[in-house]
Amino acid sequence: MKALSKATIYQVAQLAGVSIATVSRALRDSELVTAETRERVQAAARQLNFTPSRPARSLAEGRHAANGIVFPDLVGPYYAEVVLGYEAAAAASGSSVLILATNGRRDAAAAVRDLAGRVDGLTVMGRTVDDEVVAGIAGTGLPVVLLARDPVDGVDTVRAGNTGTARALAEHLVGHGHRRLTFLGDPDDSPDVAGRYAGVRAGAKGARLTLVRGKGLDLESGRRAAAPLLTADKPDAVICANDEVALGVLLAAADLGLRVPEDLAVTGWDDLLAARFAGLTTVRQPMRELGATAAHWLHKRITEENRTAARRRVLATEVVIRGSCGAHEEVHP
Amino acid sequence: MKALSKATIYQVAQLAGVSIATVSRALRDSELVTAETRERVQAAARQLNFTPSRPARSLAEGRHAANGIVFPDLVGPYYAEVVLGYEAAAAASGSSVLILATNGRRDAAAAVRDLAGRVDGLTVMGRTVDDEVVAGIAGTGLPVVLLARDPVDGVDTVRAGNTGTARALAEHLVGHGHRRLTFLGDPDDSPDVAGRYAGVRAGAKGARLTLVRGKGLDLESGRRAAAPLLTADKPDAVICANDEVALGVLLAAADLGLRVPEDLAVTGWDDLLAARFAGLTTVRQPMRELGATAAHWLHKRITEENRTAARRRVLATEVVIRGSCGAHEEVHP
DNA sequence: TTGAAAGCGCTACCAG
DNA sequence: CTGGTAGCGCTTTCAA
Numbered sequence: 001m002k003a004l005s006k007a008t009i010y011q012v013a014q015l016a017g018v019s020i021a022t023v024s025r026a027l028r029d030s031e032l033v034t035a036e037t038r039e040r041v042q043a044a045a046r047q048l049n050f051t052p053s054r055p056a057r058s059l060a061e062g063r064h065a066a067n068g069i070v071f072p073d074l075v076g077p078y079y080a081e082v083v084l085g086y087e088a089a090a091a092a093s094g095s096s097v098l099i100l101a102t103n104g105r106r107d108a109a110a111a112v113r114d115l116a117g118r119v120d121g122l123t124v125m126g127r128t129v130d131d132e133v134v135a136g137i138a139g140t141g142l143p144v145v146l147l148a149r150d151p152v153d154g155v156d157t158v159r160a161g162n163t164g165t166a167r168a169l170a171e172h173l174v175g176h177g178h179r180r181l182t183f184l185g186d187p188d189d190s191p192d193v194a195g196r197y198a199g200v201r202a203g204a205k206g207a208r209l210t211l212v213r214g215k216g217l218d219l220e221s222g223r224r225a226a227a228p229l230l231t232a233d234k235p236d237a238v239i240c241a242n243d244e245v246a247l248g249v250l251l252a253a254a255d256l257g258l259r260v261p262e263d264l265a266v267t268g269w270d271d272l273l274a275a276r277f278a279g280l281t282t283v284r285q286p287m288r289e290l291g292a293t294a295a296h297w298l299h300k301r302i303t304e305e306n307r308t309a310a311r312r313r314v315l316a317t318e319v320v321i322r323g324s325c326g327a328h329e330e331v332h333p
Numbered sequence: 334m335k336a337l338s339k340a341t342i343y344q345v346a347q348l349a350g351v352s353i354a355t356v357s358r359a360l361r362d363s364e365l366v367t368a369e370t371r372e373r374v375q376a377a378a379r380q381l382n383f384t385p386s387r388p389a390r391s392l393a394e395g396r397h398a399a400n401g402i403v404f405p406d407l408v409g410p411y412y413a414e415v416v417l418g419y420e421a422a423a424a425a426s427g428s429s430v431l432i433l434a435t436n437g438r439r440d441a442a443a444a445v446r447d448l449a450g451r452v453d454g455l456t457v458m459g460r461t462v463d464d465e466v467v468a469g470i471a472g473t474g475l476p477v478v479l480l481a482r483d484p485v486d487g488v489d490t491v492r493a494g495n496t497g498t499a500r501a502l503a504e505h506l507v508g509h510g511h512r513r514l515t516f517l518g519d520p521d522d523s524p525d526v527a528g529r530y531a532g533v534r535a536g537a538k539g540a541r542l543t544l545v546r547g548k549g550l551d552l553e554s555g556r557r558a559a560a561p562l563l564t565a566d567k568p569d570a571v572i573c574a575n576d577e578v579a580l581g582v583l584l585a586a587a588d589l590g591l592r593v594p595e596d597l598a599v600t601g602w603d604d605l606l607a608a609r610f611a612g613l614t615t616v617r618q619p620m621r622e623l624g625a626t627a628a629h630w631l632h633k634r635i636t637e638e639n640r641t642a643a644r645r646r647v648l649a650t651e652v653v654i655r656g657s658c659g660a661h662e663e664v665h666p
Numbered sequence: 667t668t669g670a671a672a673g674c675g676c677t678a679c680c681a682g
Numbered sequence: 683c684t685g686g687t688a689g690c691g692c693t694t695t696c697a698a
Contacts, residue, residue: 006474008691019670020669020693021669021670021693022669024694025667025693028693032667034667049472051447051473054388054391054451055388056674056690056693057691057692058387058674059386059388059389059674059676060673060674060691061693062674064388066431074413074416075417079413080407080408080410080413081408083432084408087432088437091433091444096433096448096451097431097433098399098429098431098432099420099432100420111424114429116384117387140382141339219606272606272607273577273605273607274605274606274607276607277610277611278610342676351685352684352686353685354685354686354687355685356676358684365683365684367683386676388675390675390677391690392676392690393689393690394676394690667698668697669697670698671695673692673693674692675690676690677688678688680688681684682683682684682685
């Protein structure tokens with residue numbers, strides 16, 4: 001009972017003894033067909049294992065019924081969660097999702113432009129392509145939403161709060177009596193890191209703050225950067241750009257025989273599962289909600305009649321206190 | 334300098350003063366056009382911010398230049414890593430990637446069928462849709478690769494080793510002197526879990542082995558399931574279906590005042606980052622390679638001339654010994 | 667309620 | 683080397 005390769009609407013029409021127009025209607029539950037005809041057509045379609053060709057349909061309808069999301073990587077829970085939230089929301093509004101990871105790709109811009117040609121709307125995250133690429137695509141009329149990224153004129157932007165929470169975090173550390181703070185991470189790396197550093201600076205009043213531009217955002221990068229830093233600067237608190245880097249610092253500190261938090265306080269950002277088991281003080285952000293919001297906004301843009309003004313939203317983040325920043329009465333589980 | 338909405342090949346042709354056929358050639362670097370013509374056309378295209386319509390091209394070419402992957406979820410690093418490996422490999426062979434998460438979707442089968450109509454090939458992971466859906470799609474002639482899932486006749490399958498490594502893990506525990514083993518996880522949940530349980534059974538000769546069918550595969554599920562289990566069964570070792578569950582058990586054990594590994598050994602599966610910080614003995618699997626292999630195979634299928642026999646491959650996994658299974662001289666960092 | 671036919675934008679074949 | 687043109691499979695008027 002092997003079904004044939006690819007049945008077309010013509011074959012279904014022939015088998016059902018109607019025109020292709022009727023098949024088209026019947027298959028999409030148009031009210032313009034008799035119940036009887038509809039059934040006959042659907043039976044024929046089933047028998048031929050027929051699935052309408054998406055390209056043909058898209059071409060005729062002038063839409064893709066799909067949208068895309070561009071992110072740097074899927075390493076670590078952050079992007080994965082964002083993408084998951086995005087996919088769920090997009091699916092809810094009937095869109096398929098195309099993904100594009102730009103990391104390790106020399107032709108990121110070209111890849112993004114190509115993707116733009118396959119979708120009804122596009123979400124672009126930070127650290128992927130330049131603003132001019134974004135502007136070029138948005139200029140096409142293609143709805144675009146920026147995620148975790150500095151705004152571009154006329155384009156919607158959704159992001160998680162960095163500065164305010166970073167400031168609160170720094171103030172908390174200063175409140176613990178720490179006076180020699182180090183921020184480990186490169187503000188030029190991403191808008192998020194830049195925002196976090198800005199907040200830390202604001203909250204570190206009265207304490208010394210050193211910036212150490214670590215290269216990567218993974219555990220090994222943190223570990224490598226930490227060793228010289230801890231022996232040279234002798235900070236009493238290291239505020240890391242994200243959790244992975246912080247975990248690397250924790251490892252390096254252990255290697256050096258430094259006790260956390262007695263000799264050294266360490267904080268991260270993202271609240272990974274590992275942070276919980278490492279007792280790491282960090283910041284939690286609504287990852288899925290970020291993705292879901294982007295998908296919703298995109299859907300609105302795609303379906304709206306007259307274009308409305310660009311929107312911006314900053315989702316709330318929260319400091320999660322655990323043991324690594326100093327002793328507390330009660331810590332987060 | 335706002336670029337117009339959507340330029341077509343006709344407008345480019347007109348602006349460049351050539352036919353659409355020439356535009357089509359020039360834009361795809363055909364050798365059938367003068368360098369001069371090519372440049373003129375490309376200039377016109379650039380000026381109009383032209384991007385060829387993907388549906389039109391796909392319709393004409395009869396291919397999508399895209400393939401898809403279906404997975405249950407993107408929660409936890411496992412699927413994210415697999416998808417990442419897949420995306421990278423697919424991109425390398427010029428394919429865009431469409432994703433579909435089936436979890437929390439009532440109409441998973443329909444969604445998968447729809448996806449099948451948008452791609453040149455499809456990878457389907459375990460725990461997503463029934464074999465009959467897979468068979469139906471494969472019967473269409475659409476290349477399909479199964480990932481981390483029991484084989485279906487005539488369809489390629491890639492998976493990570495479960496049974497052998499699970500057996501080694503169980504034997505290791507028995508070697509530590511543990512005699513009251515509990516496997517926490519539901520073999521009916523996924524082919525992977527079933528394979529792990531089978532291996533554990535084989536390796537638990539000479540010890541008592543209890544099966545506790547925990548519901549979910551997340552941390553809270555593990556934690557909830559562990560409490561009654563630890564007080565009732567009093568096992569001296571709990572082998573968990575994955576790391577998250579194991580971490581939950583660790584938390585529950587701590588709540589009950591049980592020392593790990595003195596009073597209780599615990600093992601997981603996946604080697605999450607958190608496992609390292611929790612000192613959890615676990616099993617590492619080549620997640621990205623799983624995804625990459627699936628993408629490669631799919632590409633081969635899509636481009637092959639005459640269909641070859643279905644292939645199957647099992648990628649190697651390895652036990653990672655840390656502190657949670659008993660005392661060792663040297664443990665993994 | 668159904669059918670005929672005109673596109674949707676692009677590729678590729680056939681002439682010239 | 684370039685232009686004309688026939689589709690690719692489907693949706694959607696416009697008539698019947």
